[in-house]
Amino acid sequence: MAVQLMTVSAVQAIADDIRSKILRGEYPADTAFTETDVAARYEVARPTAKAAIEKLVAESMLERRTNKTAKVITLGSDDVRDIYLTRARLEKAVLLELAESRSVPPAAVAAQQDLERIDSGSGLDTVEPDMRFHMALVDSIGSPRTSRMYESLVSQVRLCMAQVQGLELVQPERIVREHQHLLDLIGAGDGAAASAFLDEHLSRPRERLVAAVGGVPGPEAELGSSLDT
Amino acid sequence: MAVQLMTVSAVQAIADDIRSKILRGEYPADTAFTETDVAARYEVARPTAKAAIEKLVAESMLERRTNKTAKVITLGSDDVRDIYLTRARLEKAVLLELAESRSVPPAAVAAQQDLERIDSGSGLDTVEPDMRFHMALVDSIGSPRTSRMYESLVSQVRLCMAQVQGLELVQPERIVREHQHLLDLIGAGDGAAASAFLDEHLSRPRERLVAAVGGVPGPEAELGSSLDT
DNA sequence: CGGCCCTGGATTGTCTAACAAGTACACATG
DNA sequence: CATGTGTACTTGTTAGACAATCCAGGGCCG
Numbered sequence: 001m002a003v004q005l006m007t008v009s010a011v012q013a014i015a016d017d018i019r020s021k022i023l024r025g026e027y028p029a030d031t032a033f034t035e036t037d038v039a040a041r042y043e044v045a046r047p048t049a050k051a052a053i054e055k056l057v058a059e060s061m062l063e064r065r066t067n068k069t070a071k072v073i074t075l076g077s078d079d080v081r082d083i084y085l086t087r088a089r090l091e092k093a094v095l096l097e098l099a100e101s102r103s104v105p106p107a108a109v110a111a112q113q114d115l116e117r118i119d120s121g122s123g124l125d126t127v128e129p130d131m132r133f134h135m136a137l138v139d140s141i142g143s144p145r146t147s148r149m150y151e152s153l154v155s156q157v158r159l160c161m162a163q164v165q166g167l168e169l170v171q172p173e174r175i176v177r178e179h180q181h182l183l184d185l186i187g188a189g190d191g192a193a194a195s196a197f198l199d200e201h202l203s204r205p206r207e208r209l210v211a212a213v214g215g216v217p218g219p220e221a222e223l224g225s226s227l228d229t
Numbered sequence: 230m231a232v233q234l235m236t237v238s239a240v241q242a243i244a245d246d247i248r249s250k251i252l253r254g255e256y257p258a259d260t261a262f263t264e265t266d267v268a269a270r271y272e273v274a275r276p277t278a279k280a281a282i283e284k285l286v287a288e289s290m291l292e293r294r295t296n297k298t299a300k301v302i303t304l305g306s307d308d309v310r311d312i313y314l315t316r317a318r319l320e321k322a323v324l325l326e327l328a329e330s331r332s333v334p335p336a337a338v339a340a341q342q343d344l345e346r347i348d349s350g351s352g353l354d355t356v357e358p359d360m361r362f363h364m365a366l367v368d369s370i371g372s373p374r375t376s377r378m379y380e381s382l383v384s385q386v387r388l389c390m391a392q393v394q395g396l397e398l399v400q401p402e403r404i405v406r407e408h409q410h411l412l413d414l415i416g417a418g419d420g421a422a423a424s425a426f427l428d429e430h431l432s433r434p435r436e437r438l439v440a441a442v443g444g445v446p447g448p449e450a451e452l453g454s455s456l457d458t
Numbered sequence: 459c460g461g462c463c464c465t466g467g468a469t470t471g472t473c474t475a476a477c478a479a480g481t482a483c484a485c486a487t488g
Numbered sequence: 489c490a491t492g493t494g495t496a497c498t499t500g501t502t503a504g505a506c507a508a509t510c511c512a513g514g515g516c517c518g
Contacts, residue, residue: 008295010472034498045473047276050499054280058287066237067480067499086374093318145315149378239501264470274502279470296470296509 014042014052019061022072023155025162029074033062060156075160077210083160084206087153090146091202092195094138095182099191104183105140108133112179115172126172127161133179157209164212243271243281248290251301252384254391258303262291289385304389306439312389313435316382319375320431321424323367324411328420333412334369337362341408344401355401356390362408386438393441399434 018038021027039049053070056062064070075083098105111133118125131154138150178201185194247267250256268278282299285291293299304312327334340362347354360383367379407430414423 008471036498046499048472051280051283055287058284064499069498082372082374086372086378089322089375090318093322143311143315145311145382146318149315153374237500263468265468275470277501293470298469 010042010044010048011051011055014038014044014049015055017042018052018056019059022061023158023162025165027072029072029163031072033070033072035069059152061159073159075156075163075213077213079156080160080206080209080213083153083156084202084209087150087157088199088202090150090153091134091138092198094141094146095186095194095198096191097141098137098186099189099194102187102189103140104187105136107136107140108183111136112176112183115179116176118172126175127158130175131158137182160209160213164209239271239273239277240280240284243267243273243278244284246271247281247285248288251290252387252391254394256301258301258392260301262299262301264298288381290388302388304385304392304442306442308385309389309435309438309442312382312385313431313438316379316386317428317431319379319382320363320367321427323370323375324415324423324427325420326370327366328415328418328423331416331418332369333416334365336365336369337412340365341405341412344405344408347401355399355404356387359404359408360387366411389438389442393438 018027018033033053035046035050035053038053039046042049053062053064057064057070060073062070063073111129115126115129115133118129135147135151135154139147178197181197182194182201185191185197247256247262262282264275264279264282267282268275271278282291282293286293286299289302291299292302340358344355344358344362347358364376364380364383368376407426410426411423411430414420414426
């Protein structure tokens, strides 16, 4: 009867809170997260804060080098392209499989209807149903690993959008139209066309984000040379 | 200059050691990893052992539910299919892109030559160059995130193979032939054929692994049976 | 005789306190 | 001005301890 409302784990709760705040844009890129600071803010011991930070590092929300303080990850234009290209690879494969069986996922249709409903709203309200639409497509094929990977990519897209402030250029009616086109192509069994159209559909926001993050090629491409992992 | 020789982190070293031992098959499925046990074996404090265990849980080598001891993950037939299908999704997209530019990755050719060289060897020696071949294909497109995801899938394939003992049915000459066919199709720019052929190429080992892991549909589909150790 | 409670041991989650090691920055010195 | 040093800050790791939880075995009652 209890609906598992308590996260039963302090580090999980802290990590969830920090992650949601990062995705909401409350912590801009390069914000430092010291262990003692996190421990003090959430009133927990330092090992607990440390575990939460490392959890976020593991899922690429924060980055840290040994003996250095963790910071909110900075996504450069290279990262944005990589995220969108990887995302497209997964989703195109999904579209091909869905078109094969001509199965239009009901959850995606529902997300699409939500998107139509708030069509007149401002740009930022549309990204949630937009993401849900794509996520529903991927989830519908019932592959836990594919879903988990895609979810991680979507999360990074949201992180990137949160870091870029002046980004209101989304055109809801165009998104709705293109989504509908995708669903139609799936229903028609034309996987190749759906796959190709997805590239088009994703290219616009991708380049928009690339432009928004500025000319930064990568987070650490400009300090003498490679001091990489 | 300095070649980063010491892993400077105890938990990293412990996690690496346990992971390699798991992938080598020294710890069969469902092997329990108690925090105090790991701490004693590596002569470190319990938090350190805990961190190492949680690191392995994060990368799906171990699984644990709250307040329960971590165990080596058990991959059922559902998991094997999911791993191979997800793997195919990523790699097919990669093949399409490679064929688009007709670029045959040199690293893949090198792995292929290694595979030909030990062609006469037993089956188990072939899986390393085999994996390296596929990994080289994926790495060649220069997408860090795609590579990381594919690597995680390859790692799970290796884990699965390590857990299945009697699995010597690989036919090296067939693998060599099919790999060469893939490279030829890439060079010819026929991405669609390469993509389709990859499905064929992966289906055989997939079904072989599915059969090897037995009729277990999933790790926790039947709780009335084996819980030994 | 069988089912249920209940009490132990075992294990994990978390805390406090502390020390060692490494980095970064300021400062003093040549 | 360059260089070396030192100090503060932060992380990596340890030790010990306590509460909460889970599992199994035994005793009690029907």
